[in-house]
Amino acid sequence: MRRLLPYPGFAGALLLMWLLLSQSVSLGHILLGSLIALLATNAMSALQPESVRIRPSLAIPRLALIVLVDIFRSNLAVGRIILFGKPAHHRSGYLQLPLQLQDRYGLAILAMILTATPGTLWLQYDRSRSVLLLHVLDLVDDQQWIDLIRNRYERLLMEIFE
Amino acid sequence: MTQAPDLPLWAAILTAFFLLAGSLITAIGSFGLVRLKNFYERVHAPTLGTTLGAGGVLIASMICFSVLKGRPVVHEVLIALFLTITTPVTLMLLGRAALYRDRTEQQPDIPRDFD
Amino acid sequence: MNAQLILALAITASQLILGFAMACATWRVIVGPRAQDRVLGLDTLYVNSMLLLITFGIQTGRTLYFEAALVIGMLGFTGTVALAKFLMRGEVIE
Numbered sequence: 603m604r605r606l607l608p609y610p611g612f613a614g615a616l617l618l619m620w621l622l623l624s625q626s627v628s629l630g631h632i633l634l635g636s637l638i639a640l641l642a643t644n645a646m647s648a649l650q651p652e653s654v655r656i657r658p659s660l661a662i663p664r665l666a667l668i669v670l671v672d673i674f675r676s677n678l679a680v681g682r683i684i685l686f687g688k689p690a691h692h693r694s695g696y697l698q699l700p701l702q703l704q705d706r707y708g709l710a711i712l713a714m715i716l717t718a719t720p721g722t723l724w725l726q727y728d729r730s731r732s733v734l735l736l737h738v739l740d741l742v743d744d745q746q747w748i749d750l751i752r753n754r755y756e757r758l759l760m761e762i763f764e
Numbered sequence: 765m766t767q768a769p770d771l772p773l774w775a776a777i778l779t780a781f782f783l784l785a786g787s788l789i790t791a792i793g794s795f796g797l798v799r800l801k802n803f804y805e806r807v808h809a810p811t812l813g814t815t816l817g818a819g820g821v822l823i824a825s826m827i828c829f830s831v832l833k834g835r836p837v838v839h840e841v842l843i844a845l846f847l848t849i850t851t852p853v854t855l856m857l858l859g860r861a862a863l864y865r866d867r868t869e870q871q872p873d874i875p876r877d878f879d
Numbered sequence: 880m881n882a883q884l885i886l887a888l889a890i891t892a893s894q895l896i897l898g899f900a901m902a903c904a905t906w907r908v909i910v911g912p913r914a915q916d917r918v919l920g921l922d923t924l925y926v927n928s929m930l931l932l933i934t935f936g937i938q939t940g941r942t943l944y945f946e947a948a949l950v951i952g953m954l955g956f957t958g959t960v961a962l963a964k965f966l967m968r969g970e971v972i973e
Contacts, residue, residue, distance in 0.1 A: 623839065720815065768938060770883055783937065790896075795903050797904060837942075857964065858963045
């Protein structure tokens with residue numbers, strides 16, 4: 603079973619995507635989609651990706667909710683900056699941020715969260731020193747942003763991945 | 765001149781609202797490309813279009829087609845998923861490329877490479 | 880005022896708004912000043928045209944436009960990644 607279906611979750615997601623694309627749940631499409639999912643996941647196991655260890659916990663829905671709310675809020679904030687300009691003492695600038703999160707998948711998720719939210723952009727990460735370089739559109743106080751990212755995202759991601 | 769599917773009033777109003785909200789947010793984001801002053805500020809602008817802007821338009825499309833076909837039509841979720849995965853990748857790569865170019869040309873106000 | 884008219888007006892308005900967004904992105908592609916600005920403008924143009932296609936889909940009530948939008952999104956992503964890679968090293972394939 604393990605040899606035939608190395609990534610059951612991924613295969614299920616592929617099957618779901620196939621059914622959504624073809625917009626039907628007929629037997630033929632289910633069979634064809636399952637075949638494609640099997641072939642694709644077996645091809646992927648040749649790449650030998652690092653296995654993901656996700657600890658199932660309440661942190662996952664909480665993180666999703668927080669990210670949704672933040673995307674909404676920062677959309678409004680960035681929209682205001684574009685339309686009306688920045689307040690006088692606000693500037694945009696770079697931010698160096700030491701991170702405690704080490705897991706590769708956790709870092710990938712953090713990068714996606716930070717870049718998908720308008721107003722912050724992930725520029726560079728140095729693995730040997732665990733320092734992250736960010737660009738922030740509306741930077742008033744460096745420490746405030748550092749605390750925000752650490753307490754809001756990093757802690758939850760560490761709960762999930764480590 | 766104008767053409768639209770025949771929806772009940774509540775669905776028409778919902779679709780119209782999400783459509784207008786989404787396209788307005790996208791337009792504000794694209795307008796940011798014109799308004800903001802340097803490249804690193806401008807990179808933030810298109811994310812408006814790929815998050816809430818696209819979300820609004822896709823929700824409008826979902827409501828419209830679900831009511832039209834009389835069954836839930838959710839394949840727009842695929843576009844939303846695809847956008848949330850790809851946008852960070854392109855923007856990070858672009859940011860890295862710009863940083864690399866600015867460093868090799870020794871532009872002012874660029875943070876030094878980690879050493 | 881009937882439902883169809885409201886929807887028709889909203890669709891036309893949002894198409895005009897998205898057209899304005901595409902004009903802004905095109906302006907950035909033309910003006911630059913640097914290559915990364917042009918690539919950023921092109922990427923925004925792709926996303927905007929994808930959303931415009933979805934509004935056409937709502938207007939005509941056909942799902943054909945959905946596939947077109949998906950293809951544009953994928954090609955746009957690949958194109959932008961290739962261009963960004965090119966800017967970083969000057970060679971697309973290493």
